[in-house]
Amino acid sequence: MSEDSSGPRESGSSRPPGRDTGGLEADSSRAGGPRSLDGVTSFMGLRWEDAQTVRLEIRPELINGGGLLSGVATYAMVDYCMGSTLWVQTTREERIATISIAINYIQTATDGEIVCRTTLDRRNRTNAVMRSEVRHEDGRLLVTAIGSYTIFPRRTPKGAPPSAARAGKPPASASEN
Numbered sequence: 001m002s003e004d005s006s007g008p009r010e011s012g013s014s015r016p017p018g019r020d021t022g023g024l025e026a027d028s029s030r031a032g033g034p035r036s037l038d039g040v041t042s043f044m045g046l047r048w049e050d051a052q053t054v055r056l057e058i059r060p061e062l063i064n065g066g067g068l069l070s071g072v073a074t075y076a077m078v079d080y081c082m083g084s085t086l087w088v089q090t091t092r093e094e095r096i097a098t099i100s101i102a103i104n105y106i107q108t109a110t111d112g113e114i115v116c117r118t119t120l121d122r123r124n125r126t127n128a129v130m131r132s133e134v135r136h137e138d139g140r141l142l143v144t145a146i147g148s149y150t151i152f153p154r155r156t157p158k159g160a161p162p163s164a165a166r167a168g169k170p171p172a173s174a175s176e177n
Helices: 039-044 071-087
Strands: 047-050 053-057 094-105 113-123 127-136 141-153
Touching: 039 071, 053 071, 071 094, 071 113, 071 127, 071 141, 113 141
Parallel strands: none
Antiparallel strands: 047 053, 053 113, 094 141, 113 127, 127 141
């Protein structure tokens, strides 16, 4: 289970008031969406259209030994898109982590752009369920997926007073984003 705090942090997003942006505001110097969130999104070339939509241009580094788009690329799109879809629905005191994602690879592609769109089907206090589709720019359905995420209270960094988490201070470790 990996903790996920991915997603765009553009001004005017649909996040609730008081949402901790985590420093992920859009970078206006880069066309096609906000700046990379981490090394994975940077390498993959993921670009957010909005919190529920992630785009990716297929390039040679994402083609596997069989000459097809690696499933890792579409899985990463789904996980990050689900994470950002849920992330904008959380409060400053909440964190999220992937529990599971079931993915169905229907077709593949070797060039062009692909788009992942995610829908939040249900969210309660501790869990959320989402579904995603990845489509090629020509409209072909490539991937369907369902995922579940856990929602839990933000942990207080070691050695910090209990109020530190509520004050929006960064966590002590990278695993608590």
